[in-house]
Amino acid sequence: MTDYDVLRVFCAPGGGYGNELGVVREGARIPEAADRAALAAKLGFSETVFVDDPERGVIDIWTPSVRLPFAGHPCVGAGWLLDVPELVTPAGAVGVRLDGEFSWIEARAEWVPPRSLRQYATAREVEDLAVPPPGEWIYAWAWEDEAAGRVRARAFPGRADGVAEDEATGAAALLLTESLGRALNITQGTGSQILTAPQPYGWVEIGGRVRLER
Incomplete structure (x- = not known):
């Protein structure tokens, strides 16, 4: 192995x-x-x-x-x-x-494969979503606190390959940051945290904590 x-x-x-x-x-x-x-x-x-x-x-x-x-x-x-x-x-x-x-990377939105950013009115709506059928890559999100840049999100890759929901997705967070043009503090999935910050010339920083599981 x-x-x-x-x-x-x-x-x-x-x-x-x-x-x-x-x-x-x-x-x-x-x-x-x-x-x-x-x-x-x-x-x-x-x-x-x-x-x-x-x-x-x-x-x-x-x-x-x-x-x-x-x-x-x-x-x-x-x-x-x-x-x-x-x-x-x-x-x-x-x-x-x-x-x-925190571990940070700096990347560009045009590197991210296509995915749909779908905004909901409340964080509770995002949390209550059922997993959609395969087909479209969906990043569902809502403001928890817009003034503070706090977002609630879930990600559904839609690939029918055994990963129905992605617990934390930096690329989708990058797209959302580029779209909104501001730094974000994202809670995704069951409780993961993603931090982002726009940078000059079209770059975006994405950061988070990393742990060695084994």
């Missing part, structure tokens, strides 16, 4: 919750795309990262069914684990910085 680490990314202040991430540190030992796809499907995490060059931060990101050019929580987790100044993804170079309890 291939060795891999399991992280939880975008944990709550007490260290709970967060989205699980599989990281294969010796990704170069699994060079074929078909083999990576099979392992990602077998592990069943919302995303699995294959590290092709740990010193340069070259990574390859897979869901259980598709390869992604960029994804938020895999980059936040891999940046924390590898402790490098940037990650090299198919979409582009992702800036990384570690700031106390």
Whole structure:
């Protein structure tokens, strides 16, 4: 069996919750795309990262069914684990910085695969949503406190690959931040926390707590 680490990314202040991430540190030992796809499907995490060059931060990101050019929580987790100044993804170079309890990345909205941002009137409406049928990638959100930038969100990938709801999604948070043009403090899923901040020239920072599960 291939060795891999399991992280939880975008944990709550007490260290709970967060989205699980599989990281294969010796990704170069699994060079074929078909083999990576099979392992990602077998592990069943919302995303699995294959590290092709740990010193340069070259990574390859897979869901259980598709390869992604960029994804938020895999980059936040891999940046924390590898402790490098940037990650090299198919979409582009992702800036990384570690700031106390938070791991941050800097990326661009155009790198994010298409997904629908769907606003609701109240946080309770978001919390009461049933998982929609597969088809559309939906990020459901509502203001908890608009003045303070606090958001309640849930994410439904709609891929029919065993991940009906994503606990914490940095890429969708990046899109929402770019759309609203302001810093956000997002509670997603059952209790994960994502922090975001717009940066000059179209960049957005996404940050959160990372824990090593095993």
